[in-house]
Amino acid sequence: MRLVFADCSVDYMGRLSAHLPRATRLLVVKNDGSVLIHSDGGSYKPLNWMSPPARLHIADRVEIDSTSLADELDSDVCELWTVQAAKTDDRLVIRVFEKINEMSHDLGSDPGLIKDGVEADLQRLLSDQIELLGSGYRMVRREYPTAIGPVDILAKDASGVSVAVELKRVGDIDGVEQLTRYLELLNRDPLLAPVQGVFAAQRIKPQARTLAEDRGIRCVSLDYDAMRGVDDVESRLF
Structure with a gap:
């Protein structure tokens, strides 16, 4: 699992469209391909997300400048995350302006939830x-x-x-x-x-x-x- 604390904005494009303006958030990237965006309030649910299966591509500033994307993005965008759904045209686009902190850890296999609702x-x-x-x-x-x-x-x-x-x-x-x-x-x-x-x-x-x-x-x-x-x-x- 990868955790990235970042100053970012988020756009979801597909059957529904949604926009999260620039703010500091937690980006969670899981090994199953899902990507979740959390804030420090509201509820336990992410503000937006892409469910697996999905493909994540991260373009750094050098890659951005070598493509036509440079004309479309603000110069202070340091990374552009594009999460493409595998079975639909839905996309999650994250513009990262600053990475505040980042960590990764392999959680290993999980035995699953053992419910106590007997x-x-x-x-x-x-x-x-x-x-x-x-x-x-x-x-x-x-x-x-x-x-x-x-x-x-x-x-x-x-x-x-x-x-x-x-x-x-x-x-x-x-x-x-x-x-x-x-x-x-x-x-x-x-x-x-x-x-x-x-x-x-x-x-x-x-x-x-x-x-x-x-x-x-x-x-x-x-x-x-x-x-x-x-x-x-x-x-x-x-």
Whole structure:
């Protein structure tokens, strides 16, 4: 990874056009070909970037002066960075007026993100924020016991109807089948029936959603970061 602190301006040209006027910024060049431009505020997201695959060409002042670019660029531009996308005509053009500092370091291979959003955490968070399922919902019990295993959450909706909630990090067909078995058993209990089902997960596979909805089970997608209070909603583009 290469980090360059520079006085620069940035232009993105392609399907969308964007301009960052001259200022001091951090330029990040990664081994995967991506280039990111950061400022010292705003959010954790870059101001602009080019995703891989991309090709970076850096022209120094000598190269600039030997081409027609010299007439187009200010004389105080010391480097011209051109980042060309591999599959489109999109380009990121960075005019570097001064390099303040620069460093490079090989980070090596990364094992990837090990998420802590396990089902137990989702169960605890949803039990504390049961209103995410709908206005007027209230908790009855976590790990509600049945003869074939505990239901993750038993709740009541606004009208007092019992609701069995099955939680998964990734919702697949097996999870829907599991909730179906719980519902069949719970609906035999006259003190609980009728019992509705909610299949909740961070991500629900299309086949699982189709099966659940066919069986009258409502699907709910959970935003784990928002539930933990670490999602910066104001920094979202959409």
